[in-house]
Amino acid sequence: GAVVSQHPSRVICKSGTSVKIECRSLDFQATTMFWYRQFPKQSLMLMATSNEGSKATYEQGVEKDKFLINHASLTLSTLTVTSAHPEDSSFYICSASRGPRGGKLFFGSGTQLSVL
Amino acid sequence: DAKTTQPPSMDCAEGRAANLPCNHSTISGNEYVYWYRQIHSQGPQYIIHGLKNNETNEMASLIITEDRKSSTLILPHATLRDTAVYYCIVRAPITNAGKSTFGDGTTLTVKP
Numbered sequence: 001g002a003v004v005s006q007h008p009s010r011v012i013c014k015s016g017t018s019v020k021i022e023c024r025s026l027d028f029q030a031t032t033m034f035w036y037r038q039f040p041k042q043s044l045m046l047m048a049t050s051n052e053g054s055k056a057t058y059e060q061g062v063e064k065d066k067f068l069i070n071h072a073s074l075t076l077s078t079l080t081v082t083s084a085h086p087e088d089s090s091f092y093i094c095s096a097s098r099g100p101r102g103g104k105l106f107f108g109s110g111t112q113l114s115v116l
Numbered sequence: 117d118a119k120t121t122q123p124p125s126m127d128c129a130e131g132r133a134a135n136l137p138c139n140h141s142t143i144s145g146n147e148y149v150y151w152y153r154q155i156h157s158q159g160p161q162y163i164i165h166g167l168k169n170n171e172t173n174e175m176a177s178l179i180i181t182e183d184r185k186s187s188t189l190i191l192p193h194a195t196l197r198d199t200a201v202y203y204c205i206v207r208a209p210i211t212n213a214g215k216s217t218f219g220d221g222t223t224l225t226v227k228p
Contacts, residue, residue: 049214097213103148103165104162107159
């Protein structure tokens with residue numbers, strides 16, 4: 001099946017620093033990728049839709065200047081958490097859609113971000 | 117997308133079939149039923165999807181009622197590795213797949 005690779009799997013950083021998370025589609029081209037965050041014991045929450053070659057679309061309440069998304073190629077999208085604070089600590093997950101009518105979502109393995 | 121309702125948790129004995137129900141009474145004619153699961157600290161995994169016919173693949177079977185208002189995911193021989201949160205999602209093909217609403221899902225615990 002389709003593979004989506006996400007790195008790093010875990011990152012610990014100091015408050016005020018920026019962290020970049022990469023999401024790659026390994027065996028297919030993904031014009032659209034999606035970024036989610038997930039708090040412990042909660043479900044996934046869509047943050048933004050990453051569009052290759054154009055600006056990302058952010059969900060209501062998500063700060064676009066805080067969570068920078070770049071989708072420069074058909075196989076790579078990056079999420080940069082800028083000036084991270086402890087409240088940004090969370091599990092971040094990316095996905096890409098594939099299949100007839102783009103219905104199937106394939107997910108990365110997730111990135112656990114801990115901001116000290 | 118139609119709203120789905122799933123039981124919060126279920127237990128299953130190892131080696132037995134796990135039957136996970138999902139209610140989607142407001143489903144529209146063009147909406148598909150998708151199932152995903154999320155093992156602890158990992159990204160979700162696609163399992164199966166269907167429109168109105170029953171479906172089977174190497175992972176599971178999907179049974180959709182004739183009126184399409186509910187469905188059941190069947191794991192025929194559950195193993196300890198099937199312990200996960202299972203999400204039932206209903207969406208129309210035209211909508212953005214990434215905007216699929218992941219509810220709270222069902223936490224399946226497979227016990228030895």
